[in-house]
Amino acid sequence: xxDPQASSSAARAPVEVALxxxxxxxERLAALQRAIxxxxxxxxxxxxxxxxxxxxDPVGGPEQPDYLNAVLLIRTTLVxxxxxxxxxxxxxxxxxxxxxxxxxRTLDVDVINYGDIVSDDxxxxxxxxxxxxxxxxxxxxxxxxGDAGLAGIPTPASKLLAALPTADVAGVRRREDLAxxxxxxx
Numbered sequence: 527x528x529d530p531q532a533s534s535s536a537a538r539a540p541v542e543v544a545l546x547x548x549x550x551x552x553e554r555l556a557a558l559q560r561a562i563x564x565x566x567x568x569x570x571x572x573x574x575x576x577x578x579x580x581x582x583d584p585v586g587g588p589e590q591p592d593y594l595n596a597v598l599l600i601r602t603t604l605v606x607x608x609x610x611x612x613x614x615x616x617x618x619x620x621x622x623x624x625x626x627x628x629x630x631r632t633l634d635v636d637v638i639n640y641g642d643i644v645s646d647d648x649x650x651x652x653x654x655x656x657x658x659x660x661x662x663x664x665x666x667x668x669x670x671x672g673d674a675g676l677a678g679i680p681t682p683a684s685k686l687l688a689a690l691p692t693a694d695v696a697g698v699r700r701r702e703d704l705a706x707x708x709x710x711x712x
Contacts, residue, residue: 540601541641542574543609544671546654546663547596548582548634549620554594555579555704557620557633562598562708564616565635571612573708574599577669582662583697590630595698596706597638597666606640610650613637638663644678653677658686661694 545565549557558579566573577597584590602609613635620633638654645652653676657663664687667674673682687695 538603538605540572540603542671543600543602543640544638544667545598545600545609545613546634546636546638546657546666547598548593548636548662549632550584550591550593551630551632552620555706558594558596559706560620561616561633561635562706564619565598565600565612566708568602568604568612570603570608572601573710574601575670575710576706576708577666579701579704579706580662580666581699581701584630585660585662585694585697588630593662594701594704595662595666597663597670598708599670606637606643606645606650606652609637609640636663638667639674639676642677653679659690661687661690661698664690665695665698 547558547561562573562576565571576599580595582593582595584593604612616635617633636654637650637652638657640652643652654663657667657676658679658681664683668683668687671683673684675682679686
């Protein structure tokens with residue numbers, strides 16, 4: 527197990543990281559795009575790909591509006607805790623509050639996977655502890671990263687998705703009329 531809070535190093539090799547983006551309050555698409563812009567503005571981050579946009583039924587928590595979800599794949603020399611701080615910066619930029627667990631939000635950015643790191647650190651569990659059980663994560667992940675798996679889970683994402691209840695998968699609808707943009711220049 528690797529420490530997700532290990533200190534940064536200029537000589538650190540870039541690592542591929544998957545981030546799940548979600549919003550169900552306000553201008554949802556603009557919130558997802560703003561998260562991408564904030565995260566990729568960091569000079570230690572390079573955008574690799576972004577999934578299509580999906581409209582999804584809320585999972586757990588109180589009654590709330592549908593989400594827009596996507597996955598952003600980046601390459602970075604930041605250590606996991608620094609990526610988490612960048613995710614929180616994007617959330618703060620859109621005035622995210624954490625009042626109700628699994629409640630409605632202007633923006634939610636989760637670190638889903640960080641290279642091959644597996645960690646049970648309570649500050650940042652890797653891979654995300656519920657990623658393998660969430661169609662709204664797995665479908666966009668397949669879109670952005672192909673059939674890559676999650677660190678420490680030998681089952682490919684497509685097989686994890688196939689094992690989920692049909693209703694969960696049906697609750698994730700691709701929005702062909704919406705798109706997010708990234709700058710993939712090095």
